[in-house]
Structures are given as C-alpha cells and as structure tokens.
Amino acid sequence: xxxxxxxxxxxxxxxxxxxxxLSTRTVNHLADLLRRRLKAIRSRWRILPPGKIAxxxxxxxRHDQRLADMAGGNNISESTVRRWREEMIALLAAQAPRLxxxxxxxxxxxxxxxLIDGTLVHTQRRTGKADRKNYSGKHRHHGLHFLALTDExxxxxxxxxxxxxxxxxxxxxxxxxxxxxxxxxxxxxxxxLGFRGLDNDLIDPVIVTGFxxxxxxxxxxxxxxxxxxxxxxxxxxxxxxxxxxxxRILAKLRTNPGHATQLLRALLVLTNLEINR
Numbered sequence: 001x002x003x004x005x006x007x008x009x010x011x012x013x014x015x016x017x018x019x020x021x022l023s024t025r026t027v028n029h030l031a032d033l034l035r036r037r038l039k040a041i042r043s044r045w046r047i048l049p050p051g052k053i054a055x056x057x058x059x060x061x062r063h064d065q066r067l068a069d070m071a072g073g074n075n076i077s078e079s080t081v082r083r084w085r086e087e088m089i090a091l092l093a094a095q096a097p098r099l100x101x102x103x104x105x106x107x108x109x110x111x112x113x114x115l116i117d118g119t120l121v122h123t124q125r126r127t128g129k130a131d132r133k134n135y136s137g138k139h140r141h142h143g144l145h146f147l148a149l150t151d152e153x154x155x156x157x158x159x160x161x162x163x164x165x166x167x168x169x170x171x172x173x174x175x176x177x178x179x180x181x182x183x184x185x186x187x188x189x190x191x192x193l194g195f196r197g198l199d200n201d202l203i204d205p206v207i208v209t210g211f212x213x214x215x216x217x218x219x220x221x222x223x224x225x226x227x228x229x230x231x232x233x234x235x236x237x238x239x240x241x242x243x244x245x246x247x248r249i250l251a252k253l254r255t256n257p258g259h260a261t262q263l264l265r266a267l268l269v270l271t272n273l274e275i276n277r
Contacts, residue, residue: 015073020059026273030054033091047076056081057088061267064248089259092266099176102149102157103185113188114157115150115237116178116195116207118169121162121260123253134257136165144253144260147172148244149189154236155275156244159268162260169194182206190234243271 034050046053056074059065060081067085071078097105106114120136120143134142145167147160160176169191173179179199182189189207191198199207210230211223219227244250247267253260 013072018059018063018065020055020062022058022062023274026270027051027054027058029273030057030088030092034088037087037091047080048074053084054088057085058270060085061247061249061270064251086259089263089266092269093262095269096265097158099149099158099178099181100184103181103187106151106157107185107187111151111187113152113190113233114182115152115154115234115240116147116173116189116191117234117237117241118145118147118172118194119241120145120165121250121253121264123165123257123260133164133166139165141165144257145172146261146264147176147178148237148240150237150240152233152236154239154243156240156268156271159264162257162264170196170198173198179206190230190237192234243275244268247271 028051031050031054034053038046038050048056052074056070060067060070067081068078071081074081103114120139120141122141122143123134125131125142126134131142134144136143136145143165144162145165146162147169148156149158150156160172163172163175173195178189183206187206191207191209193209193212195207196209196212198209199205208230210227211219213219244264244267247270249255249263250267253263255263
C-alpha cells in the first residue's frame with residue numbers, strides 16, 4: 001500500500017461561502033493591530049494581506065471553523081492558520097483591561113455598582129487524574145471556571161483567569177482580591193448566593209447577595225421581595241455572558257486549557273468592539 005497526499009483523479013476542492021456576522025469596525029481593528037505588529041517586528045510580507053488574515057481568524061473564533069477547512073479554502077497550511085490565530089489572540093488579549101483600572105473607570109463615569117458572576121466554559125475531557133479538577137459538580141460537566149464583571153447595563157468590563165472547573169466562585173474571587181479592589185474604587189457589587197460569605201462586613205457590605213432559605217429557615221415576604229429586586233438588578237450580567245458565548249469557539253473549548261485565559265480576554269475585547277459600536 002502506498003500513501004499519497006495527492007488528490008484522486010477528476011476531483012477538485014469544493015469551497016463554500018459563509019456569512020460572518022461581525023462589523024467592519026471589528027475586522028479593521030484586527031487588521032490595524034496586525035499591521036502595527038508587522039511594522040514593529042519589521043516583517044515585510046505575509047502570504048495574505050492583513051484584512052484577509054483578520055477575516056480568517058474571526059471566522060475561526062466566531063464560528064469555530066476547523067483550522068484545516070480554513071486552510072484548504074485559502075490555499076495555505078493548517079499550521080499557518082494556527083499561528084495567525086495565536087498571534088491575533090495575543091495581540092487582542094494585551095488590550096484587555098486590568099481589574100483595578102476597569103473599576104476606577106466605572107467610578108469616574110459615576111457608576112455605583114457592578115455585577116459579578118461566575119460561569120463554566122465546557123472543555124473536552126482529558127485522560128488521567130489531571131482531568132478530575134476540571135469536573136464541576138454543580139454543572140456536572142468538565143470545564144474551566146472564570147469570573148466576569150459587568151456594569152449596570154451588562155457590558156463586560158473584566159474577565160478573570162481561567163481556573164479548574166471545580167473552583168468555587170468565592171475561591172476565585174479571593175484569589176483575585178475582588179473585595180479589596182471594589183473598596184479601593186468605592187464601588188459595590190450585586191452577586192448571587194454563590195458569593196455568600198465573601199463579604200462579612202455587616203455594617204457596610206460591598207457585595208450584596210440576597211437571602212438564603214433552608215429547611216429550618218423560611219424567607220419572610222420582605223426577604224422574598226428583596227431577592228426578587230436583586231434578581232432583576234443582576235439580570236444584565238447574564239446578557240454579558242450571552243454576548244461572550246456568541247463566540248462559538250467557547251461552545252466546547254478544544255484549545256490547551258493553559259491558553260484559555262488569553263483566549264477569554266481576547267474575546268472580551270472583541271465583544272466590546274461589537275457591543276459598543
């Protein structure tokens with residue numbers, strides 16, 4: 001048996017067109033980033049122009065297109081598409097805001113509270129004991145956990161580092177010193193019951209989480225009404241997550257978990273470009 005990479009006789013590659021539901025502003029932003037990068041490293045050319053490279057990378061991120069398919073449709077190698085994707089993700093992630101600066105910016109604009117929540121990005125199951133920490137008992141799925149902050153309207157302002165799926169919201173918030181940063185910026189935060197116990201200041205709490213019911217402690221009508229009002233105030237944070245997860249590469253992450261933080265922060269920048277246009 002002889003292996004050959006050539007195509008069979010009377011066959012030709014089939015290429016189809018697909019609509020990319022993104023603004024021209026986003027494509028131009030990526031293309032300008034790449035042009036500045038090429039100028040900084042004194043690279044004279046790429047096999048395709050920056051605008052075309054930006055479209056290919058956005059198609060991979062938005063529609064989770066296979067690298068081999070994008071390579072075949074543009075007469076380039078799969079490794080080239082992978083290298084472009086990693087390069088553009090790194091350039092975008094460098095523009096993601098830091099936590100302290102994001103909170104101070106909201107405070108300068110007259111904001112009083114932010115919305116905080118945690119979510120899980122599904123990942124492929126890995127072999128061996130290393131995968132156990134990625135299993136979330138709450139979601140009953142393997143994945144990576146991250147926190148996000150939004151403003152009162154649900155616009156994403158910051159994303160934490162990706163952590164193993166079993167990480168609790170409070171644990172992640174303590175690692176990122178969320179409470180200290182909120183106090184320094186003079187802001188409060190609305191959160192769900194997963195953040196109970198994070199702020200133990202009864203006189204001047206920074207994080208408001210609502211009331212918890214148990215078998216022995218039933219909620220009063222006033223407490224139920226307070227929970228309802230809090231749920232209405234927190235609703236926009238789910239809109240922020242929905243906008244972020246419109247990038248289908250997050251539907252089931254197949255990249256190295258170690259690169260997930262950079263990917264999430266790159267998608268944060270792209271999401272804000274689309275939402276704030």
